[in-house]
Amino acid sequence: MKTIVLEGTVERVACEHCGRFVSATYAYGPVELEPGLVVEDVMRATCDQCNRVIATAPQSAHRFKAALEQKKHRRTSLRIPHELQDFVGQNLSAVGADSTHVELYFRALLLACYGHEHEIGLKLRHLEDPVLNRPCRDTVNLNLNGNLIEVLESLARASEITNTSELLRRLLVLADGELAGAAQKECARLALAYA
Amino acid sequence: MGFREAKKLVLEAVREGRFRHEFRTGDRTKNVLQMGLITVEEALAIIEQTRGHQATSSPHHFDNTITVWVFRPADWYIKFYLVDHCWFISFHKTEATL
Numbered sequence: 001m002k003t004i005v006l007e008g009t010v011e012r013v014a015c016e017h018c019g020r021f022v023s024a025t026y027a028y029g030p031v032e033l034e035p036g037l038v039v040e041d042v043m044r045a046t047c048d049q050c051n052r053v054i055a056t057a058p059q060s061a062h063r064f065k066a067a068l069e070q071k072k073h074r075r076t077s078l079r080i081p082h083e084l085q086d087f088v089g090q091n092l093s094a095v096g097a098d099s100t101h102v103e104l105y106f107r108a109l110l111l112a113c114y115g116h117e118h119e120i121g122l123k124l125r126h127l128e129d130p131v132l133n134r135p136c137r138d139t140v141n142l143n144l145n146g147n148l149i150e151v152l153e154s155l156a157r158a159s160e161i162t163n164t165s166e167l168l169r170r171l172l173v174l175a176d177g178e179l180a181g182a183a184q185k186e187c188a189r190l191a192l193a194y195a
Numbered sequence: 196m197g198f199r200e201a202k203k204l205v206l207e208a209v210r211e212g213r214f215r216h217e218f219r220t221g222d223r224t225k226n227v228l229q230m231g232l233i234t235v236e237e238a239l240a241i242i243e244q245t246r247g248h249q250a251t252s253s254p255h256h257f258d259n260t261i262t263v264w265v266f267r268p269a270d271w272y273i274k275f276y277l278v279d280h281c282w283f284i285s286f287h288k289t290e291a292t293l
Contacts, residue, residue, distance in 0.1 A: 002211070002212065002213075003211070003212025003213070005215075011215070011279070012278070012279075013215075013217070013282075014217060014255070014257050014282075016219055016220060019257065020257050020258075021257050021258055031218070032223075033223045033224050034223065034224065044218065045215075053218050054217065054218055055215050055216060055217055055218055055282075056215070056216050056218050056229060057215060057216075058212065058214060058215070058216070058228075058229075058235075061228070061229060061230060061231030062231050063231075064224075064229065064230040064231050065230060065231030065232060068224060068230060068232070
């Protein structure tokens with residue numbers, strides 16, 4: 001292995017804290033990128049004098065990347081009427097996906113809005129439908145990545161609806177109308193990708 | 196060591212995986228190669244663009260026998276020195292383009 005650094009490897013590394021080149025030893029361990037963001041299992045060198053992390057090996061770059069991408073994700077929960085939960089399940093089933101994989105449908109729905117956030121947002125603002133007055137009995141948990149969060153935020157700006165649950169409930173109503181074709185197409189595409 | 200030699204050696208080191216990253220205080224997520232936000236191939240392509248007038252060198256402030264190079268191809272800022280491996284201190288876009 002020419003490019004992989006092994007635990008126990010010792011190298012001469014510049015240490016800012018000690019103000020000179022020091023002997024540093026590589027081992028797997030945590031690295032704090034910023035307050036509250038600690039990446040585990042990184043091959044890093046710690047100063048043999050002050051014990052601070054002073055270098056990292058390129059083989060662990062993927063761990064930093066994953067941590068930074070995860071940071072961009074947003075977890076959100078929303079409450080929807082049972083009728084809308086049924087609607088989502090039915091659409092998932094229609095493309096051969098697991099009808100309980102509700103998150104997949106919401107991702108598809110947001111992807112279907114990509115590039116059209118402004119016009120869709122305006123429609124959402126004025127949307128009315130009896131289902132929106134039904135009791136919200138079901139909880140949906142979503143974990144959205146950076147791109148989908150941007151779509152969601154653009155829709156919120158255009159619609160002036162700041163409540164995410166309300167926004168997504170209205171989007172579901174639109175998915176039963178003029179957004180149906182695009183949403184179903186994205187849903188089918190994602191279902192295939194996840195299969 | 197002149198610019199041509201430094202460029203040749205840094206390209207070889209990156210291509211062969213013989214490089215490390217210093218881990219410093221400040222914005223620790225800024226080095227995009229260290230963070231895995233660009234690939235080795237992309238890093239090579241960026242370094243390759245560097246011309247002589249876009250490079251400067253100075254002695255390392257902990258050891259003046261070591262030359263620290265700064266390459267500024269297009270809108271990039273790459274700072275490194277060559278001791279055994281290539282040690283990257285910085286690899287990021289310049290502030291104006293961030």
